[in-house]
Amino acid sequence: MYSIGIDIGGMSVKIGVVAVDGKIIGKQRVKTANTPEVVVSDIVKVVDNLLKTNDINQKDLLGIGIGCPGAVNGDKGVVDFLPNLGWENVELVKMLKQHFDLPIKISNDANVATLAEALYGSAKDYNSAIMFTLGTGVGGGIVIDKKLYEGGHSRGAELGHMTLFMNGLPCTCGRNGCVECYTSATALINQTKSAMLQNANTKMWQFVDGDIGKVDGKTAFECAKLGDKTANKLVETYVSYLAESMLNLFNIFRPEVFILGGGISAQGEYLVNKLKEYCKKFNYGYKMAPKTEITVAMLGDDAGILGASLLVR
Amino acid sequence: MYSIGIDIGGMSVKIGVVAVDGKIIGKQRVKTANTPEVVVSDIVKVVDNLLKTNDINQKDLLGIGIGCPGAVNGDKGVVDFLPNLGWENVELVKMLKQHFDLPIKISNDANVATLAEALYGSAKDYNSAIMFTLGTGVGGGIVIDKKLYEGGHSRGAELGHMTLFMNGLPCTCGRNGCVECYTSATALINQTKSAMLQNANTKMWQFVDGDIGKVDGKTAFECAKLGDKTANKLVETYVSYLAESMLNLFNIFRPEVFILGGGISAQGEYLVNKLKEYCKKFNYGYKMAPKTEITVAMLGDDAGILGASLLVR
Numbered sequence: 001m002y003s004i005g006i007d008i009g010g011m012s013v014k015i016g017v018v019a020v021d022g023k024i025i026g027k028q029r030v031k032t033a034n035t036p037e038v039v040v041s042d043i044v045k046v047v048d049n050l051l052k053t054n055d056i057n058q059k060d061l062l063g064i065g066i067g068c069p070g071a072v073n074g075d076k077g078v079v080d081f082l083p084n085l086g087w088e089n090v091e092l093v094k095m096l097k098q099h100f101d102l103p104i105k106i107s108n109d110a111n112v113a114t115l116a117e118a119l120y121g122s123a124k125d126y127n128s129a130i131m132f133t134l135g136t137g138v139g140g141g142i143v144i145d146k147k148l149y150e151g152g153h154s155r156g157a158e159l160g161h162m163t164l165f166m167n168g169l170p171c172t173c174g175r176n177g178c179v180e181c182y183t184s185a186t187a188l189i190n191q192t193k194s195a196m197l198q199n200a201n202t203k204m205w206q207f208v209d210g211d212i213g214k215v216d217g218k219t220a221f222e223c224a225k226l227g228d229k230t231a232n233k234l235v236e237t238y239v240s241y242l243a244e245s246m247l248n249l250f251n252i253f254r255p256e257v258f259i260l261g262g263g264i265s266a267q268g269e270y271l272v273n274k275l276k277e278y279c280k281k282f283n284y285g286y287k288m289a290p291k292t293e294i295t296v297a298m299l300g301d302d303a304g305i306l307g308a309s310l311l312v313r
Numbered sequence: 314m315y316s317i318g319i320d321i322g323g324m325s326v327k328i329g330v331v332a333v334d335g336k337i338i339g340k341q342r343v344k345t346a347n348t349p350e351v352v353v354s355d356i357v358k359v360v361d362n363l364l365k366t367n368d369i370n371q372k373d374l375l376g377i378g379i380g381c382p383g384a385v386n387g388d389k390g391v392v393d394f395l396p397n398l399g400w401e402n403v404e405l406v407k408m409l410k411q412h413f414d415l416p417i418k419i420s421n422d423a424n425v426a427t428l429a430e431a432l433y434g435s436a437k438d439y440n441s442a443i444m445f446t447l448g449t450g451v452g453g454g455i456v457i458d459k460k461l462y463e464g465g466h467s468r469g470a471e472l473g474h475m476t477l478f479m480n481g482l483p484c485t486c487g488r489n490g491c492v493e494c495y496t497s498a499t500a501l502i503n504q505t506k507s508a509m510l511q512n513a514n515t516k517m518w519q520f521v522d523g524d525i526g527k528v529d530g531k532t533a534f535e536c537a538k539l540g541d542k543t544a545n546k547l548v549e550t551y552v553s554y555l556a557e558s559m560l561n562l563f564n565i566f567r568p569e570v571f572i573l574g575g576g577i578s579a580q581g582e583y584l585v586n587k588l589k590e591y592c593k594k595f596n597y598g599y600k601m602a603p604k605t606e607i608t609v610a611m612l613g614d615d616a617g618i619l620g621a622s623l624l625v626r
Contacts, residue, residue, distance in 0.1 A: 071599060071600060071601060071602075073603075080600070080601040081600045081601050088601075089601075128465055140565075142565075144462075149457075151565060151566045151567040152441055152566065152567030152568060152569060152603060153567055153603045155567050155599075155602060155603055156564065156565050156566050156567040157565060158564040158565065158598070158599055159564075159565065161561075161564045161598065161599060162475065162476075162561040162564065162565070163475075163476065163477055163557055163558075163560075163561055164476055164479050165478060165479055166477050166478055166553075166554070166557050173598070173599050173600065174595055174596055174599070174600065175557075175560065175595050175598070240479075241479070244476055244479050244488075245476075247476075247488065248474075248475040248476055251469065251471040251472075251474045251475065252453075252455075252464060252469050252470060252471065252472065252475070252565070253464045253465065253469050254464040254465030254466055254468050254469040255465060256465060282487055282488050283487055285471070285474065285486070285488070286384060286468075286471055286474060286486050286487070287384060287393070287394045287486065287487065288384060288386075288393040288394050288401075288402075289384070289468060290386075290465060290466045290468055
């Protein structure tokens with residue numbers, strides 16, 4: 001038996017056929033269309049094509065799982081709010097049900113990535129895991145006893161929207177001072193630019209050939225590794241933001257492992273070691289607290305398809 | 314069948330026999346002794362006495378449940394850390410097992426209070442609930458699908474130890490800026506005293522007969538109700554601290570109901586209405602988020618015994 005995993009992104013929609021052992025046996029990607037209607041018709045075409053190409057009958061499918069950014073109400077099968085694509089209240093599951101007589105489930109993209117990592121990736125040897133996806137925003141996922149925990153209406157696990165500094169920077173969610181405002185790649189880029197504008201002598205200027213527009217999530221990290229003082233201080237501050245956010249979740253869930261995904265996680269051991277050091281200094285959140293492992297995601301681009309497929313397995 | 318519920322507090326240990334319908338059919342209280350050994354021998358005496366008085370045989374007992382403040386490792390049956398009583402690494406379950414051949418379970422006091430409210434109190438008509446106990450510190454409890462969620466090793470749900478202001482006030486847990494530092498009764502008393510010292514004209518001075526030592530968790534609330542401007546501003550700020558802490562948990566769990574317990578919850582509807590107003594302004598945490606009900610605890614003094622007994626039911 002197989003299931004279909006669909007990973008809806010701002011740039012492309014990735015669709016794959018996944019076997020019950022977690023192997024992706026075929027996948028295809030299509031540019032994300034402007035309207036939900038065209039996205040749905042694209043999905044229908046690609047799924048039909050994938051089934052044909054891989055000689056699979058619809059009867060051999062367990063269902064279709066979808067991972068989607070934004071605020072997703074999994075109970076209703078509705079994308080409540082997806083600002084990047086301008087979607088509001090899109091009944092995606094209902095729309096797809098008109099084409100497929102199969103179980104169809106939808107969840108937030110960070111949720112499905114966490115599920116994939118928990119079952120087949122960097123957390124496969126652990127029962128409980130929490131994940132941050134550090135990209136444009138900060139997504140969150142929670143796995144307890146090897147099962148995805150999405151909160152009520154599957155509208156929880158918004159781990160990027162906990163407070164780090166009450167009354168702090170304005171957040172896209174409508175509140176202020178959220179974790180996302182300090183730990184996303186976007187936030188790190190802003191922090192980097194701000195530090196550069198205050199320090200004409202930092203190596204970071206050379207690193208971007210004097211063009212501040214070239215700053216990305218790696219700039220500060222790479223220059224810190226080169227021994228640049230400003231970059232080093234910047235990275236230490238960023239690590240403290242991230243570690244404090246993680247410690248909050250240790251205190252709530254005591255997960256066996258915490259996974260970092262998204263662009264920033266490319267820093268791998270360098271970042272992980274700094275986080276471990278910080279968390280150790282604060283007893284992993286509380287006196288005599290059990291230790292939580294810290295690691296980076298390993299499934300990369302396939303986590304979306306795989307995780308989505310697991311929603312219906 | 315019956316179970317024993319034990320509520321260990323800083324001042325007294327309360328012990329009760331609870332029927333399977335949640336009725337406490339007998340209870341007794343004893344002053345909290347100085348050492349765990351004497352606490353255990355007191356418990357043994359009281360349980361024997363309660364069984365005799367109520368004509369119940371040990372064979373009719375399902376087990377013994379214990380609620381205890383501090384950091385409790387429920388998996389190991391150990392009180393890791395209880396600063397008020399000077400306890401560290403106390404193997405309470407093992408010590409009691411030498412006297413009772415019964416299932417014995419232990420959990421944090423806020424956890425068991427939440428379980429009691431979820432099954433028999435203000436959240437009995439809801440499936441998921443989160444609770445804050447606003448007292449000397451801030452305890453937290455999580456109920457999902459009518460079951461207590463304690464986190465890994467039953468060492469999670471430390472909801473008072475999430476960050477509200479990173480690098481803020483020092484917290485007993487070793488970190489800074491925790492929810493507890495701003496929303497506990499202790500914190501409110503400090504905030505009240507500080508506001509009074511800056512405002513010689515506030516009605517709060519008359520309210521405590523000019524004696525700042527008489528300030529308690531009610532002072533600000535009662536004077537705000539009398540229209541005192543300083544007290545009003547103080548209460549609004551306190552409500553914002555509390556509401557922001559709650560919104561963080563809405564974003565993670567989307568509970569059906571949020572329960573306020575502890576001394577501060579005596580403010581009832583007055584406090585609840587202010588919190589609802591604040592949370593509504595911020596869409597209950599996120600755009601188009603399902604609404605979480607807000608209420609106060611209703612079981613009072615009995616929540617500890619009842620909740621503890623439910624650990625072994």
